Amino acid sequence: MEQTRAQRPIRKVVIAGGGTAGWMVAAGLSKSLGKLLDIKLIESDEIGTVGVGEATIPTLMNFHHLLEIDEREFMAETMATFKLGISFENWRNVGEDYIHSFGTTGTDHWTAGFQHFWHKGRERGLAGDYGDYCLELKASLHNRFAHLPKNGMNYAYHMDAGRYAKFLRRFSERYGVQRVEGKIAEVRKDLICGDIRALRLDSGVELEGDLFIDCTGFRALLIGETMGVGYEDWSHWLFNDSAAALQTKSVGDAIPLTRSIARESGWQWRIPLQHRVGNGIVYSSRYTDDDTAIRTLQANVEGEPLMTPRIIRFKPGQRQQTWKGNCVAIGLASGFLEPIESTSIHLIQRGIIRLMQMFPTDGISQADVDEYNKQAETEIHHIRDFIILHYHVTNRRDTPYWRDAASMPVPASLRHRIDLFRETGRVFRIPNELFAENSWIQVMLGQGIHPRQHHQTADLMGDDELAHFLGSMATSIERTVAQLPSHQQYVQQYCAGT
Numbered sequence: 001m002e003q004t005r006a007q008r009p010i011r012k013v014v015i016a017g018g019g020t021a022g023w024m025v026a027a028g029l030s031k032s033l034g035k036l037l038d039i040k041l042i043e044s045d046e047i048g049t050v051g052v053g054e055a056t057i058p059t060l061m062n063f064h065h066l067l068e069i070d071e072r073e074f075m076a077e078t079m080a081t082f083k084l085g086i087s088f089e090n091w092r093n094v095g096e097d098y099i100h101s102f103g104t105t106g107t108d109h110w111t112a113g114f115q116h117f118w119h120k121g122r123e124r125g126l127a128g129d130y131g132d133y134c135l136e137l138k139a140s141l142h143n144r145f146a147h148l149p150k151n152g153m154n155y156a157y158h159m160d161a162g163r164y165a166k167f168l169r170r171f172s173e174r175y176g177v178q179r180v181e182g183k184i185a186e187v188r189k190d191l192i193c194g195d196i197r198a199l200r201l202d203s204g205v206e207l208e209g210d211l212f213i214d215c216t217g218f219r220a221l222l223i224g225e226t227m228g229v230g231y232e233d234w235s236h237w238l239f240n241d242s243a244a245a246l247q248t249k250s251v252g253d254a255i256p257l258t259r260s261i262a263r264e265s266g267w268q269w270r271i272p273l274q275h276r277v278g279n280g281i282v283y284s285s286r287y288t289d290d291d292t293a294i295r296t297l298q299a300n301v302e303g304e305p306l307m308t309p310r311i312i313r314f315k316p317g318q319r320q321q322t323w324k325g326n327c328v329a330i331g332l333a334s335g336f337l338e339p340i341e342s343t344s345i346h347l348i349q350r351g352i353i354r355l356m357q358m359f360p361t362d363g364i365s366q367a368d369v370d371e372y373n374k375q376a377e378t379e380i381h382h383i384r385d386f387i388i389l390h391y392h393v394t395n396r397r398d399t400p401y402w403r404d405a406a407s408m409p410v411p412a413s414l415r416h417r418i419d420l421f422r423e424t425g426r427v428f429r430i431p432n433e434l435f436a437e438n439s440w441i442q443v444m445l446g447q448g449i450h451p452r453q454h455h456q457t458a459d460l461m462g463d464d465e466l467a468h469f470l471g472s473m474a475t476s477i478e479r480t481v482a483q484l485p486s487h488q489q490y491v492q493q494y495c496a497g498t
């Protein structure tokens with residue numbers, strides 16, 4: 001008798017696609033459940049990968065920790081540099097910058113975050129910039145870095161995406177993953193239950209599986225084309241739908257910051273690696289054309305180009321379900337938010353961890369599928385709001401793009417957070433939300449929101465006490481930063497093992 005989906009044990013896993021998502025899934029699954037599973041990964045050299053995605057956030061360290069990846073080896077093999085935050089340039093006004101750093105700023109009181117004390121200090125002429133009270137931010141401004149005791153600096157990486165996939169491939173193959181080269185020509189479904197049964201390659205080889213992970217990128221061959229899961233389009237909030245990428249030779253030292261430079265109808269990234277710089281422009285085809293975007297990019301890179309610019313099209317949004325039947329989509333196949341906050345690789349890793357937590361070894365339970373989808377949806381909604389914030393709260397009105405972004409209606413969840421901060425200076429992190437209070441505060445202040453008031457707890461400090469509190473914190477940070485080596489020098493020595 002035919003088994004139902006809930007009764008069918010999962011032994012054979014087929015990963016379709018070998019970009020960052022495919023190989024991260026392969027690494028995560030093989031390391032944790034490799035002994036129980038037969039894992040195959042199909043990738044097509046002819047199709048290739050999206051070839052971008054080189055800036056990360058600190059959560060990647062958790063993933064590497066789970067995989068027991070040696071940091072020095074990872075950095076040497078992927079030509080990685082350290083990243084302490086993102087420099088947002090021209091976002092609030094042309095010619096003005098701010099940094100969203102990965103550190104904490106100041107010290108909170110249990111009733112009131114540090115921003116309330118800083119706000120009072122500003123009003124009384126006693127406080128410097130908000131960033132003066134954040135070690136990571138100050139270190140990044142001085143291009144300095146070192147590992148500090150007790151994880152004293154919070155950081156992430158810039159890495160070469162192509163090398164990262166190769167690094168994870170070697171890792172996964174050690175844990176038993178079999179790589180199959182070829183183009184998927186047909187996805188075979190069970191006509192009764194609708195599940196995927198096998199993938200047929202153009203060579204005629206057929207790969208059967210119990211569970212299929214769709215990592216085919218924007219094509220979404222399994223979850224979209226085969227399982228028919230629709231896509232929620234967010235382009236009314238996030239106008240950009242195109243990007244052009246261009247790698248250049250390095251000029252000068254690598255800085256520990258991703259640069260995000262706003263342009264007339266989009267923004268440009270600059271990601272410094274050990275051996276080159278990743279550049280690109282993200283733009284909206286409703287407001288500009290490819291030639292103009294490419295000219296803007298080419299006019300604003302520093303080193304010699306190593307390639308001709310490559311155009312990438314995308315639709316901002318989310319798959320309506322990321323797990324359907326026996327197919328789970330991870331990576332670009334599951335949805336895409338543009339990379340201003342480097343969140344895509346984080347979402348891949350979250351998808352993997354969630355899948356491992358709910359792995360259907362003894363059969364797929366619909367309750368697990370629903371829970372997985374609900375968590376994935378909530379998670380991306382929070383990030384979506386954070387990204388929209390960067391566009392909507394701006395003083396820029398110089399082009400139709402910025403005027404429309406500033407005047408568009410935003411999701412009610414974001415509207416509330418903006419209003420709350422503007423009126424009271426308060427921010428609350430929603431449980432399981434990626435971005436903590438300090439990220440919201442840095443970006444809201446950076447984009448130009450000035451809270452009308454601060455919490456009365458800050459008034460319990462007199463001027464002298466407040467000046468001492470703020471001054472000693474800033475001085476201690478400055479002293480620590482002055483003792484740090486240059487980022488470039490530290491990366492070279494660290495990767496060389498000296």
Ligand code: FAD
Nearest residue numbers: 017018019020021049050053055184217331332339344345
């Ligand atoms: P892909 O890299 O496209 O891989 C798809 C795989 O599927 C390939 O191996 C391909 O060969 C295979 N495939 C497809 N169809 C078939 C078929 N028929 N048969 C066989 N194989 C097939 N993320 C960040 O975290 N930080 C960033 O700084 C960042 N910057 C970005 C900039 C831009 C402009 C874009 C578009 C994305 C950026 N991202 C970033 C997102 C990041 O690039 C992706 O999340 C990441 O690369 C994962 O992509 P993927 O593996 O899902 O897809």
